[in-house]
Amino acid sequence: MTLQLHCFGESGNSYKAALALELSGLEWEPVYVDFFSGAARSDAYRALNPMGEAPLLIDGDKKISQSGVIQQYITDKTGKFGGEGEDKYEVLRWVLWDNHKLSSMCGLTRFLMNFLPEDKRPQEVIAFNQGRLKGAYTVLDTHLANRDWIVGDGVTNADLSCCGYLFYPEPFGFSRADWPNIDRWLTNLQGLEGWKAPYDLMPGSPADRA
16 A cells, blocks of 8 residues: 655755655655645644644555654664664664754744745844754764764664755855764765755745745
8 A cells, every 4th residue: 555645845854854755765756735824723633633744644544643743654664774782772862863854944934035025034033943953063063074874884764864954955154064073964865866855855945935
């Protein structure tokens, strides 16, 4: 049975799940969630996911939300991306760090800077968020100084989680040129067979609403 991922292209959290699916070799298809028209808040969508969020993975009668949980579900089905032996705890540590320190701030800052009307963008909040993000980038860049991957010798959910927003073209205060170890690591990800950029992997993009 083909797995269905309810997602939309602008969502970095959806990208984490979609990229894991694409690289895993599982059969899957994206189902567009028209987030900016309020689809995720509709009664029909909340009947599937009461949290009203994307991504949502449907596998038969299973409905799984939250990108990190979806990634773990893919790991459990395929044996991929979970880390070898004790490394599984290190993978989980980085997924949780990303969700709290990196992706949460990237997603919010990118939204405020690109998807709100220009006169409603809170510059002080944006500046504060970018300060916090600089600290997160420093942690990740330092960790990657002598590593090709965040944990172990190959791609894991740690990588697929932490990269979630860093491939997007919209400005939010991140430049790969400023962080050479992050840049090298992202290049490693781009070199994986099956890698695709967010707007090539999922339906929906800012251009659709232009």
